[in-house]
Amino acid sequence: MRGLPVVTWAINSLDSPRIAENSQDVLKLERSGSLTFVNVLLNYTSNYTIEMTKAGLGTASTSFNLTVYEKFLNVSLRAEPNLVKEGIGQLTMTYNMKQGVVEQQMWFFNDKAINTNSHYLIANQSLVINKPNRNDTGRYRVSLTNPFSTVTTSILVTVLYGPENPKLEAQPAKPFYVAGTSLNLSCQAEGSPEPTVEWVFGGGTLSRKRVLNLINVQTNQTGNYTCVLLNTLTGEQWRKNIPIKIYEMPSGNPKCSVHALNNVTLQYHCLWSGGNPQAQLSFPALSNTSSGAGTFSLAVTASNNLNGKTVTCMAGHPIQENKCNITASSPMKFPPLVRATVPLQGKIVVTIDCFTKASPTAVVSWSRGSESVTNGTTYQISDDTTKLEIQDYNVDFFLNQSFACTCSNPLGSQRRQIQLIGPLISDFRWHRNEARTVVTLTWEVPPMSVVTGFAIQVKGPDILSKNHDGTQKQSSKDGFNTIKEEPGHVRNVDIFPLDPKLTYRFRVIPKARLTEGKPSEVQRVGPDLGLSGPAIAGIAAGIPCSILFLFLLGGAIYLCFSWNKNKSWQTRYPVRRAVEKVITIQTETTPHNLMTGGQKAPPDYNRIHQTPSERSMTPPSFVAAPPVTVRAATTV
The missing domain is CATH 2.60.40.10 (Immunoglobulins)
Structure with a gap:
């Protein structure tokens, strides 16, 4: 057994066979030479050889295999390592059992038989996967058989991977979003197990859900939103950003202006403040290369072609285009x-x-x-x-x-x-209400007149009006009473109550503090004046008389003219140059008062009528004229 003698015996010998001590309970040798296995154990599975030797004749031998089986009991399957990362090392699945001898083993992946190749290696009691990947995730099964029993066991293997490059999307997808709108951000990535998600913005965590809802966004939410994906079993992490732009329109409309620099240069200015981003501003009519953001100024030399020319500021913003116009002009004529x-x-x-x-x-x-x-x-x-x-x-x-x-x-x-001129009134008018109880006086003041107040005066029936201190207004010498004092900015005043049956006369006196100007023309307010029947008859009768009077007056003028003409041809005698005083006989003793102190004496009419020749000749002796009766006469 396994090359070692376990039983030795001489045929037909009366001696008992020699059996190895550790096999005496299992191996029995029959006298016929047969070998019997009693209560055979698994370790007796082996290749056995029988050698028969006869002295002088040589040795004969034969071999056989003995396989000892037992039924399968408590078969289990496990994988090592327990956590498998994709693409790293090997994954080994090994089965174990309490008892049983396997005659045949077969491995299956998702019920598909596995054969040994570069990726799979079937070894004793195990299946080895080289560099497992995500496709190796699934159920593995091993089937064990022997002549006495069959058993199958399986294990679920997960190859861990990811998180992989996540897919970040914004819905609705836009290049930018207007402040006040809403949007959703989603983060999707493959991984085993499914990776956890964390949204980070500005250093803080916003959400741990795969979809981030942004409602009523504002410009301060512009920036990169980071999706952090984590494989909790492998510790692998992936971070990916999605930029979000939130724009806001600048406030109001762009404003254009033009200013003077050193009284020779025009500085055009355009302003459209606020907004995100700031608007791009330019004056295309003045320059094609210069621009600014939010505020922009451009200086140009003043010229006649800019006088009255409208220049447009183009204001560009991603949300809306806008513009404003400015026209530079020289000063216009004006009244001070x-x-x-x-x-x-x-x-x-x-x-x-x-x-x-x-x-x-x-x-x-x-x-x-x-x-x-x-x-x-x-x-x-x-x-x-x-x-x-x-x-x-x-x-x-x-x-x-x-x-x-x-x-x-x-x-x-x-x-x-x-x-500047002194206080003066111009264009003094009046009108009254339908009941004729209130009259409104209106007037104007020349543009250059210095006026600080007005005195409203009336002549006629008394009108109850007093000063602010309660004293009655005083009257002037010509019968006009001051009933109101108005400040210099007033141009009209209401006077009431008036009696519609009575006649009033109004005027306004302008004042420069204590200096009074010329009164306005007098406005008569009262009942309408019409011509009565007798007056009309008198006028009709007076017309012929007037014509006759004019005719007589013309004749008298003609006679006087003729008499003066004849008198001028009479001989005039010169008077003495020496001062003389002649007093004629007077019929009245009362002196005449026509000449008063300070008045000039009457001219010497004789000397006035003398010709140049008469003035140069020697005056004749004085000849007294006949006495004439006069009121008074004095000749010097």
């Missing part, structure tokens, strides 16, 4: 505006406004006569240079002074002369 106020100090302050439409905004310079006006005690210029305040204004002092304002920008300038 004069206002007068009386602050608490009680002195007049005159404000002159010089504002013109211009783009860029015009800079105003001020002058008085030929001198420039600067900030000081008397003059105050506003920060935007459009207002000049004259402090402690004196109407009499400033009336003859001329001011001028010059508005200029890089495209041109406009100059206006300002001659």
Whole structure:
């Protein structure tokens, strides 16, 4: 047995066979030479050889195999290693049993027989898989048989792999998302076991679900969202990012403006603030190469072709395109505006406004006569240079002074002369309500007039109106009573109650504090004046009389003219050059009062009518004229 003698015996010998000590309970030798196995054990499975030797004749031998079987009991199958990673080492599946002798073993994978090849190796009691992969995951089964029994056992083998390159998707799929919308992010990846998912953004964990829901997204959620996949059995991890862009429109609309630089350069400016990302801004009409984000300025030299030219700023944003326009223009003609106020100090302050439409905004310079006006005690210029305040204004002092304002920008300038005048009323009108109990007075003031208030006066029936302190308004010498005082900005006033049957006369007196201007024209308010029957008859009768009167008046004028003409041809005698005093006989003793102190004496009519020759000759002796009776006459 296995090359070692276990039984020896001489045929027909009376001696007992020599049996190996450890086999005496199993091996029995019959006298016929037969070998009997009693209670044979598994270890007696072997190749046996029988040798028969006869002295002098040689040796004969023969061999046989004895296989001892037992029924299968408690067969199990296990895999090593317990956790198998794809592509690493070997996976060995081995079966074990409590008892049993296998005559044949067959291996199956998912009920398909396995044959030995480069990937599978069937060995004693085992199946070896070289570099297992995910396709080797499945159920493995081994079938064991012998003449006395058959047994089958199986094991489920999982080859671990992954997570592999995950697939990240955003639904709906867009290049960017508008703030306030919603979207979903999904992360899918193969792996065994199925990998866990963790969404990370900005260093924090957002979710551990495969689908991340983002609702009402805002611009601060723009960035990379990371999907972290983990194989909990192998510890393998995979990280993958998906970029999400969340855009927001800039607020409002783009705004265009133009400014002056050094009064020779125009700086076009475009602003569309906010938004994500910032809008790209440009002035294509001025430059094809320059642009900016959010805010953009472009400086160009001022020229005539830019005056009145509309320049467009193109504002590009991924959500929406927009634009704005700006037109640069030189200052336009403008009327100055004069206002007068009386602050608490009680002195007049005159404000002159010089504002013109211009783009860029015009800079105003001020002058008085030929001198420039600067900030000081008397003059105050506003920060935007459009207002000049004259402090402690004196109407009499400033009336003859001329001011001028010059508005200029890089495209041109406009100059206006300002001659202030005293308080004055223009265009005084009135109208009344239907019941004729309320009259509304309206008036205007010349643009350059300095006015701080108005006195509303009435002549006629009393109108109950008092000052603020409760005292009655005083009346003027011409019978007009002041019933209201209004500030300088007022241009109309209501007077009530009026008696519709009575007649009133109104006027307005402009004031520069204590200085009163010329009163306005008087407006009569009362019952309508119509012509009565007698008046019409009188007018009809007076027409012929008027014609007759005119005819007589013309004749009288003609006679006077003829008499004066004849008188001029009479001889005139010169009078003495020496001073003489002649008093004729007077019929009245009362002196005439026509010549009063301070008046000039009447001219020497004789000397006026003398010719040059008469003035140069020697005057004749005086000849007294006949006495004439007159009221009074004095000749010098």
